[in-house]
């Protein structure tokens with residue numbers, strides 16, 4: 001449990017949050033995907049404080065959050081494809097990686113010195129209220145220690161160094177529960193760097209073919225991908241039909257409880273979106289239980305199931321190989 005004040009997102013709390021952000025301090029806010037640790041993207045000290053708070057390697061760039069698509073022109077070079085995707089999916093869980101504009105005001109540390117920048121507009125009233133009241137872009141990684149499970153509720157926020165964090169705005173559980181889809185538009189063919197709630201197929205209906213990158217060798221520009229990430233403390237075993245002795249069992253879909261009693265079920269009806277919204281909170285709950293490891297049932301690899309399997313694969317990856 002952290003010691004940071006948790007506030008309901010009242011107009012007063014939102015005003016306080018923007019004052020703290022303007023003073024270079026950090027604020028945790030809810031988005032539709034996961035809770036983000038926000039700081040002024042144009043303030044180098046605030047950006048550095050985010051890396052310090054998470055224990056995040058300096059080579060892993062941050063996502064820039066904006067309130068409206070018009071702000072994108074100040075930050076990045078837009079194209080017909082990025083405009084079409086923004087019109088279709090923003091606000092929403094799609095992050096676009098674009099070439100930085102010449103006058104991009106975002107601190108170089110936020111982009112890890114790259115010429116490219118990741119940007120999105122979150123679909124969450126509290127996030128949007130903070131962003132529009134603040135008026136400048138906010139960088140916001142997931143509000144967890146680097147490599148650990150992302151928080152989908154205020155009580156699960158956990159950072160290595162909380163000293164620069166003024167408050168957590170509590171918006172209840174995040175609707176989607178998995179981080180945004182990341183699409184790179186900097187090369188000749190758009191590339192899916194991280195699967196999320198918006199699928200490659202949905203993106204293809206707007207801009208045509210997308211390359212799906214399934215392993216780290218395909219993703220040199222996206223550190224923090226594959227290897228050990230999103231990991232609970234306990235070992236995770238995937239595609240399990242039943243738990244071994246001492247393991248907790250995280251099930252998916254209907255189960256005959258006499259043969260393989262689930263400890264928790266991501267979705268009893270086999271609904272992938274429901275499973276996504278439960279995944280991180282259930283991993284946190286199982287991590288806190290008296291068990292030796294977490295056995296996870298197979299998840300269908302379609303729709304948002306691809307994002308679920310992507311996060312689970314990294315949660316189960318050998319530890320110590322954080323990218």
Ligand code: TXA
Nearest residue numbers: 033036061062116117118141142179180221222223224
């Ligand atoms: O849903 C989300 O995207 C959440 C909420 C808070 O908005 N944020 C989030 O941020 O997941 P974070 O920092 O945990 O993940 C950002 C990912 C990292 O894998 C990073 O490598 C990638 O975005 N990224 C950022 N800038 C990039 C760039 N210029 N090129 C390629 N990948 C980039």
Ligand code: MG
Nearest residue numbers: 141142150179
């Ligand atoms: Mg993260």
